[in-house]
Amino acid sequence: MKNKIFALIDCNAFYVSCERVFNPKLNNRPVVALSNNDGCIIARSKEAKALGIKMGVPLFKVKDIVRKEKVHVFSSNYTLYGDMSRRVMNIIAEFTNDIEIYSIDEAFIGLDGIPGDIVEYGHKIRKTILQYTGIPVSVGIANTKTLAKVANHIAKDNGSFSGVCSLLELKNIDKLLPSIEVGEVWGVGRQLSKKLNMHGIYNIKQLKDTDDFRIRKMMSINGLKTVTELRGISCLPLEEVRATRKSCCTSRSFGQNLKELDDIQQAVAIFSRRAVERIRAENLLTSSVSVFLRTSPFDKKNKYYFNSSSIHISTPTNDTIEIAKIVSRITKQIFKPGYLYQKAGVLLSGFYPEGEEPIDLFSRDSKIREDLMKTIDKINTRFGGDTIQIASEQHLGTWAQKKDRCSPNYTTNINSVLVVD
DNA sequence: TCTGGGGTCCTAGGACCC
């Protein structure tokens, strides 16, 4: 059988690149983007990496470097990043129908049957995306998705590849692999790295050459797939159609810790509405609702508390009001007074596609409520996500998240469009 | 003072059944 060819197209420091497109002064400067609530650093420019700022580090731990080196800091602007992502993916989709959008800034594509020089083709994709969107990407090409990831890592790390690296010729691979740590492999995280290191396996070449039995024992079944892919045998196909989701969670940490049940009830009311709106957009009904609350796991002075509970619904639903009531009931049940709550969340699961749910003998006709939900969704789509709310949300803002350094929505709000002098 | 959010999958262990 002919070998398959995969490419992984991955945007470089995606959130930072999005900010730079609309603010070229940021080019060649250290720039970082923050997680929700301005907590951790989740995207770094090359210059910020060079300053030793690590991925995922809390902002306050690097505040001295940030100040001294004049690092530009951005709150995350998902409206902007989501829209830029859509543009990048649309361009990739013009090159091929064999596309798996893997995350907001990455896509795998199949390159079988592409005529001519495949590396050349990679450069063409890269150039087109840069020209049309301003976003720089790296392209990794190989016979398996896991190797395409490795190739992408090499392309990013090593300037001599000009952003495109192909591992299609096997003799190439073994020269490059000893210099890359096992932790860089897709599917090998912190714990597995530690375990592999303990067994004397430090780089990708060593991992690839370890026998199946040992791999299976140390890394379980998926680890064996990963290693087989490193050997050039494809186990993970391109997943062009997104599988229907199995759960939907909306959770946030609060801008300030909350003590009162009332404040938490408002927050979870919003979370439940947003979660239900998301599954409604996918024509799903939920049969299981859970809520969790917790204090800060980093707070050493106060006692830690975590609790969660779920309720099974015999008639699956996507009715905001019905679910908000259930969420409120669970919240009351798991809330304990006297704690400083830092985060809460609502998780929906046990989905049925609309029309395929089991019918409850005693359920009442809910056509009116269905129409109400459709109308609310229409209004919220047109006038903004939170236009129609449920009364329990109240929006008193006691838990509003921090978002002090957010850029404008350049591409989605007419008032924020750049003006050229 | 300040530490993200949203997913998936696997495994181990307990409950339960015959």
Place this chain on the structure above:
DNA sequence: TCTGGGGTCCTAGGACCC
């Protein structure tokens, strides 16, 4: 005093990804 074996299903926890 002696106390099976094999199966399924569910859940919690841990690992991974971006």
